[in-house]
C-alpha cells in the first residue's frame with residue numbers, strides 16, 4: 001500500500017451527493033494533482049459524517065480529525081493550499097465544536113470505549129485494504145491456522161460475550177449447539193433487521209465497518225461448521241445493503257470467502273438478503289421464514305434453529321454487533337474482553353441516543369455505566385435544560401424508566417429487573433413535555449400493526465389494549481380501565497407465541513408502574529398534564545403578546561386562525577386540529593395551550 | 595403465463611409494457627434458481643417497477659413454480675410491497691419513536707394541507723405520493739422524512755413547502 005500522510009474522507013450520503021459531493025471529490029483530486037500533493041494525500045469516500053442541514057458537502061481530514069463543512073468548489077484551491085501544503089487548518093470552513101450534537105458519531109466522549117465502533121468513521125468502508133491495515137482479517141488468519149473450531153468456541157465462551165440483539169444469550173454456547181447438531185449443511189445468519197425504532201447502531205456498523213461483520217461471520221462459521229451464510233438487512237437500509245454487498249465481493253476477491261479460505265480446507269460463502277418492512281422478521285424463526293421466501297411468521301420453539309433452522313438445517317443467528325466484536329476477542333484474548341464490563345455482562349455496548357437529549361447519536365460504553373452517566377455525562381443532559389422525565393430502552397418491547405432508575409448500572413439483568421430490556425440499545429430520552437399515556441399508546445399502535453396475527457393473544461390482546469389507551473387519551477377513560485389493562489398485559493405476556501407478543505405489554509406495564517398518576521389524571525380529571533393528548537387540550541392566542549404579525553395564520557395547515565394584521569388573532573376551536581405549529585413558530589410566545 | 599391470460603390484463607399493466615416486460619423477465623431469469631427466490635424477486639420487482647400488480651404476482655408465481663396464493667400471501671404480508679403504482683416521487687414520514695417524540699405529526703399535517711391528500715395517497719397529477727414509514731435509522735436527526743431516496747433530518751413544518759416546491763421544479 002502506498003503511504004499517504006493525509007486522508008480526506010468525503011461524505012457521500014445521499015444528501016451530500018445532492019449537494020455536490022462527487023464534484024467536490026473531483027475538484028479535490030484535480031487540485032491535489034495541480035499542487036503536486038496527489039501522492040501524499042488520499043481522497044476517499046465515506047458514509048454519512050455530516051449533518052444534512054449544513055449547506056455543503058462534509059469532509060473529514062485524518063489524522064488530524066478536522067471536520068470541514070459548507071464547502072463550495074471555489075473553496076477547494078485555498079483549502080488544499082492551506083491545509084495540505086502549508087499545514088494550517090482553514091478555520092473558516094471547520095465545523096464548530098458546539099455543533100457536536102448534530103453528528104451521528106462524534107469523537108469519543110469521556111467514559112466511552114470503542115470496540116465495535118473502533119473503525120467507524122475512521123476508515124473507508126468501501127476499501128478492504130484499509131480494514132486490513134488496521135489488523136483486519138488477522139483474527140481470521142489466527143483462527144484458521146492456530147485454533148480448532150472447539151478452541152474458537154471456548155475462547156468466545158470464556159470472554160463472556162452475550163448476544164447484542166436482545167435476549168443476551170451466551171454466544172459461545174449457541175455456537176456449540178450448532179457445532180454439535182447433526183447435519184451436513186449448516187447456516188450462519190446475521191440479523192441486521194434492526195427493527196426497534198430508535199436504534200441505529202447496526203446500520204452505522206454495516207455502513208462504516210462492514211468487514212468487521214464479514215470477518216466475525218466467517219470465524220463463527222468456522223467454529224460452527226457452517227458452509228453458507230446470509231446477512232438479512234431490513235429494506236429501510238439501502239446504503240447498508242450496498243456496503244455489505246461490496247464488502248462481500250471484496251472479501252471474495254481476496255480469498256477470504258469462497259472455497260479453501262486462506263489456503264485452509266475451510267470453505268464458506270455469504271449472501272445478502274433484504275427484508276421488506278415487517279418488524280416481526282427480526283425474530284429469529286420469522287427471519288428464517290423470510291429468507292426462505294415465505295411470509296415472515298414466527299413458529300414455536302423448540303425445535304431451536306440450532307437443530308432445525310433454515311430449510312430445516314442447523315442454523316445459528318447472531319446480531320450484527322455480536323459478530324463485529326468477535327474478531328476483537330480473538331485478537332486480544334478472552335480475558336481482555338471479560339475484564340471489561342460488569343458482572344455477567346462483559347465488554348461494551350453501543351447505544352443509539354435520540355429524543356430530548358443534547359447530544360443525540362451513537363455511543364459505545366462499557367457495561368455497568370449508569371443511565372445517569374450515559375444521559376448526562378456522555379449525552380450532555382436534557383435539551384434546553386428541561387427536566388428529565390423518562391428514558392425508553394429496548395424499543396417497542398422495552399419499558400420506560402423514570403428518574404429513580406437513573407442510578408441503575410446498564411446491564412442485561414438490571415434492566416430486566418427494572419421492567420425493561422436492553423434490546424438492541426436504543427435509548428429515547430423524554431423530557432417533562434412528554435405524556436406517558438400517549439407514549440404507551442404510541443408503542444401499542446406499533447406492536448398492534450406489526451403483530452403478524454398468527455397467535456390470538458398478541459393479535460386481539462394488543463388491539464384491546466390500544467382501544468383502551470386511545471379512549472383514555474381522548475378523555476373517555478373509566479376508572480376500571482387500569483385493572484383491565486394490567487390483566488391484559490399479564491395474559492398477553494404469558495400466552496403469546498413469540499417475543500413480540502411477550503414483550504408487547506412492557507411499555508404499558510412500565511408506564512402503569514412508574515407513571516400511574518398520569519393515567520389517573522387522564523381518567524379522573526380528563527386532563528393531560530403534559531398537554532399532548534389532542535382531545536384534552538385547546539390552543540388559544542393571548543391578547544397581550546400577540547402583535548398580529550399573521551405568521552401563525554399563514555402557517556396554520558387548516559386555516560383555523562383569523563385576524564387583521566396588527567390585531568390580536570383568534571383560533572377557531574372547531575377548525576383547529578391542534579397540530580401545534582402555531583405555538584412552535586410564534587415569535588412572541590402568544591399561543592397558550594390550555 | 596399463456597398469451598390468452600395476458601390479453602385479459604389491463605393494457606396499463608407493466609407486463610404489457612415492452613420495456614418493463616424485459617426488466618421483469620430479466621429479474622426472474624437472474625434469480626429464479628436461487629434458494630428463497632420469491633422474496634428476492636419481489637424485492638427487485640418492487641424496486642425496478644415501483645409496484646407489483648396482481649397480474650405480475652400471477653406471472654411470478656408461474657415462473658417460479660409456486661402457487662399464486664403463496665406469492666400473494668408474501669406480497670400482502672410485507673409492507674414494502676405495494677400493488678398499485680405510486681406517484682413519480684414519494685415523500686415518506688418516519689413515524690418511529692424518536693421522530694414521534696420530535697413532532698413528525700406537525701410535518702404530516704403541513705403536508706396534508708399543501709398537497710390535499712392523506713398519507714397513502716397520490717396527488718391527482720401523479721407527481722407525489724405520501725407515505726408513513728418505520729424508523730429509517732437516522733434517529734439522531736429526528737424528525738426525519740425521506741424524499742425519494744434522500745433522507746432529510748431535523749425537518750421543520752414551515753420549511754416543508756420548499757421540499758414540495760423543489761420536487762415540482764425538478765419536473766418543470
Ligand SMILES: Cc1cc2nc3c(=O)[nH]c(=O)nc-3n(C[C@H](O)[C@H](O)[C@H](O)COP(=O)(O)O)c2cc1C
Nearest residue numbers: 163164165191194195282283284318319322499500
Ligand atoms: C419481535 C422481535 C424482534 C426482534 N428484532 C431483532 C432485531 O431487529 N435484531 C436482532 O439482532 N435481534 C432481534 N430479535 C432477537 C432475535 O430473535 C435473536 O434473539 C437475535 O437475533 C439473536 O442474536 P444475538 O444472540 O446475537 O443477540 C428480535 C426478537 C423479537 C421477538
Ligand code: FES
Nearest residue numbers: 688690693729733
Ligand atoms: S425514529 Fe425516525 S429515524 Fe429513527
